[in-house]
Amino acid sequence: MEPEKQLGKISESDIIQAVKAGDGVVLQRLYKQCYPSIHHLILNNNGSDDEAKDVFQEAFIIFYEKALLPDFELKCAIGTYIYSVARRLWLKKLMEKNRFSGVVDEDHDFVSIEDQFPEMVAKEKRLDLMKTGLENLGEPCSTILKDFYIEKMSMENITEKFGYTNADNAKTQKYKCLQRLKKYFFANYKEEL
Amino acid sequence: MNYSDSIQTAFFDRYLNGTLSESETLLFEQRLNEDVYFKRNFNEHVTFLSTFQELAERESIRKQVAGFHENISTNISNETFINPKKVSLLNNSRFKILMAAASVAIITVLTTVFTLNYMGMLAKKQQSAYMALRKDVERIKHSQKAIINDLNGSKIEPVTPVTFSGTGFAFSADGLIITSYHVVSDADSVFIENDKFKFKLEEVAKDKTLDIAILKIVDSSFTGFSELPFGIKKQSAELGEKVYTLGFPRDEIVYGEGTVSSGSGYEGDTSSYQVSLPVNPGNSGGPLMDEQGNLLGVISGKNSDVEGAAFATKSKLILDYLAKWDPNEFPSSKFQRKNSLKSLKRTEQLKKMKDYIFVVKVYNNKI
Numbered sequence: 001m002e003p004e005k006q007l008g009k010i011s012e013s014d015i016i017q018a019v020k021a022g023d024g025v026v027l028q029r030l031y032k033q034c035y036p037s038i039h040h041l042i043l044n045n046n047g048s049d050d051e052a053k054d055v056f057q058e059a060f061i062i063f064y065e066k067a068l069l070p071d072f073e074l075k076c077a078i079g080t081y082i083y084s085v086a087r088r089l090w091l092k093k094l095m096e097k098n099r100f101s102g103v104v105d106e107d108h109d110f111v112s113i114e115d116q117f118p119e120m121v122a123k124e125k126r127l128d129l130m131k132t133g134l135e136n137l138g139e140p141c142s143t144i145l146k147d148f149y150i151e152k153m154s155m156e157n158i159t160e161k162f163g164y165t166n167a168d169n170a171k172t173q174k175y176k177c178l179q180r181l182k183k184y185f186f187a188n189y190k191e192e193l
Numbered sequence: 194m195n196y197s198d199s200i201q202t203a204f205f206d207r208y209l210n211g212t213l214s215e216s217e218t219l220l221f222e223q224r225l226n227e228d229v230y231f232k233r234n235f236n237e238h239v240t241f242l243s244t245f246q247e248l249a250e251r252e253s254i255r256k257q258v259a260g261f262h263e264n265i266s267t268n269i270s271n272e273t274f275i276n277p278k279k280v281s282l283l284n285n286s287r288f289k290i291l292m293a294a295a296s297v298a299i300i301t302v303l304t305t306v307f308t309l310n311y312m313g314m315l316a317k318k319q320q321s322a323y324m325a326l327r328k329d330v331e332r333i334k335h336s337q338k339a340i341i342n343d344l345n346g347s348k349i350e351p352v353t354p355v356t357f358s359g360t361g362f363a364f365s366a367d368g369l370i371i372t373s374y375h376v377v378s379d380a381d382s383v384f385i386e387n388d389k390f391k392f393k394l395e396e397v398a399k400d401k402t403l404d405i406a407i408l409k410i411v412d413s414s415f416t417g418f419s420e421l422p423f424g425i426k427k428q429s430a431e432l433g434e435k436v437y438t439l440g441f442p443r444d445e446i447v448y449g450e451g452t453v454s455s456g457s458g459y460e461g462d463t464s465s466y467q468v469s470l471p472v473n474p475g476n477s478g479g480p481l482m483d484e485q486g487n488l489l490g491v492i493s494g495k496n497s498d499v500e501g502a503a504f505a506t507k508s509k510l511i512l513d514y515l516a517k518w519d520p521n522e523f524p525s526s527k528f529q530r531k532n533s534l535k536s537l538k539r540t541e542q543l544k545k546m547k548d549y550i551f552v553v554k555v556y557n558n559k560i
Contacts, residue, residue: 032265149246
């Protein structure tokens with residue numbers, strides 16, 4: 001019997017409500033509940049404890065983000081979803097490192113993420129692209145853009161922080177950084193679609 | 194670096210941050226409706242920013258989730274999930290800490306999600322496909338040309354933020370200038386400028402359907418142009434006919450060439466041609482010329498749904514319009530002249546034409 005059945009004392013829709021409400025206890029419990037199956041999957045398929053932790057966290061984050069969406073809908077069990085996401089992530093990693101034997105040693109149900117959750121696949125591609133782009137951008141561009149667009153720092157504060165002569169110089173620099181990142185992002189973005 | 198592109202991006206950011214004034218916001222949204230090129234740039238910016246924010250949101254969730262692993266025991270066992278109602282959580286201090294941390298994260302995340310949805314809605318807004326080629330030039334203090342002098346002597350105060358620019362050209366030697374209606378439609382004052390000349394204009398007539406505006410030079414220093422070199426074609430251009438334009442999609446004059454793709458324009462409009470010219474915002478109002486140096490029409494808009502398609506109002510309609518507007522002042526015969534470009538090769542034609550082609554600068558006091 002799948003582990004998620006043992007969550008039976010609280011229904012899956014209650015779990016989702018709790019996740020949406022930011023219930024730390026439920027989140028922690030869910031995390032602990034779902035981890036074992038992924039741990040077994042990865043250790044049985046060429047992976048280490050650390051890799052199991054990384055992959056599971058990534059899958060859990062993806063589930064968490066999805067649960068927060070207003071139009072959240074899941075036809076399979078939460079555990080199955082998280083397992084399927086983790087499984088896909090792990091196999092991708094194995095193939096990149098040429099460690100995939102071609103056989104998966106597992107005893108858990110899973111669903112095809114590519115088929116059933118194309119929006120997740122698209123989002124991962126977008127985020128990977130943006131992440132790589134930021135890494136390629138380096139400093140100070142990466143921090144300037146984060147400060148302006150995420151931290152909502154004012155141009156004046158950015159000018160001070162990075163030691164520009166005046167706000168116009170800072171604006172120009174921010175614009176150049178933005179254009180470099182956009183250029184990279186959109187050059188590769190269309191191919192991904 | 195494309196200067197006006199950086200201004201446009203700053204304009205997008207201010208709109209998204211809600212720091213535009215009410216009138217600026219109205220103008221912005223009106224522009225989104227009229228200018229598909231502007232809308233496309235805006236949507237691209239929004240797509241980029243929403244992905245950027247998604248990444249930041251993920252990083253903040255990651256920090257929260259990282260903490261959960263500490264409690265994983267090395268003997269992985271299947272634990273039963275305890276019904277929370279059976280356990281009193283209120284006095285559990287760890288619960289309080291986790292709730293506090295989670296609520297901060299949730300507020301951040303929900304704000305981001307809301308913003309992303311808002312951005313999503315903006316991106317999906319239905320817009321007309323017909324794009325007006327008008328370049329948005331924002332005045333920034335340090336680049337402001339201090340005073341534009343009316344050569345009569347009175348000084349005109351420089352006006353602030355949003356201005357638009359396009360192309361205009363001389364239509365008669367006594368100072369009639371043609372440009373697109375949408376370039377000057379909300380103008381308080383209009384100027385033209387190129388390497389040789391800089392003049393203030395006054396509106397004479399304009400027509401929204403034809404998308405043309407006729408203005409007159411009202412500068413006391415203007416004593417007339419020498420005889421204009423180009424002819425005006427009254428007949429229709431032929432399919433496949435080679436054409437060119439000169440205009441100001443940037444601060445320097447730009448030459449583009451193409452062919453007549455269709456005798457009708459956007460959605461079958463018979464008053465304009467469709468041409469395969471590389472045109473951009475700022476080309477609006479520029480002349481469409483044939484190989485012999487005759488004016489075929491006035492560049493009007495760009496259908497960005499079709500790659501490489503641009504539209505131009507036919508010159509015959511402009512002549513008819515003027516003759517109707519004031520048969521005494523503007524009979525067709527007034528605009529008939531000898532075409533002195535006819536036998537010249539293209540580069541020579543351009544040399545002669547460019548003196549009569551201008552940037553149209555529009556100032557709007559309302560902002």
